Amino acid sequence: MTALTEGFLRLPLAHRGLHDVADGRPENSRAAIRAAIKAGYGIEIDLQLSRDGRAMVFHDYDLERLTGIKGAVRQRDAADLAQLPLLGGDEGIPDFAEVLALVAGRVPLLVELKDQHGQMGETDGILEQATADCLAGYNGPVALMSFNPHMVTRLAALAPLVVRGLVTCGYTAEDWPLLRADTRARLRDIPDYGPSGSGFVSHDIDDLDNPRLAELAGNGAALLCWTVRSPEAETKARKVVQNITFEGYLPALPA
Structure with missing residues (x-):
């Protein structure tokens, strides 16, 4: 297990970059990433997989909400995805290698790998391998995480020197209607933290009273949370x- 570097605990992390479509900065876009760097924040991004096995910086499994075009990310090659304009901006979907080159170690980068198979089970490892390949030789502060503990475990073998963690929450039936009830019940207690070799969790702000968090913190886990949308919520979360x-909103930066 490796630990988060100091920057991940000090600099607020811009969710999907410092995005604001009113200013031409869609989520997970190069523009949002540049804005976060300029403002001095850390950055959180998401990865989905293209048809030809590339790690793409995109949140949803389906393209429609963010591009207006129906269909899964995984049904298109990376070159095609790069040409699909993000709504509210003037650029296509970036791949992970592009974003790493853009960030270039200047701020901490928290990277979430999205579950590719729908039930938080064993994976084919393609997205994990694509992610690890992009990170080979990257020297900046970076951490990897996923809701799917199997993906985190795979990353331990593929990128053993990169700190790993779990994205966690209360797994309510309302928020996770397609996930089996027994899977939701199991994941709610975060049983995979130790076996996956995790060094942190990023937990849902609406479930911070989960007693498991205090237990993990007592055993040395770093605790992050998502997604904070106001100064008042930040004060409570911290x-x-x-x-x-x-x-x-724009959180205060440390002095």
């Missing part, structure tokens, strides 16, 4: 967690 992932 009573439990060491750092936040935010959007919709």
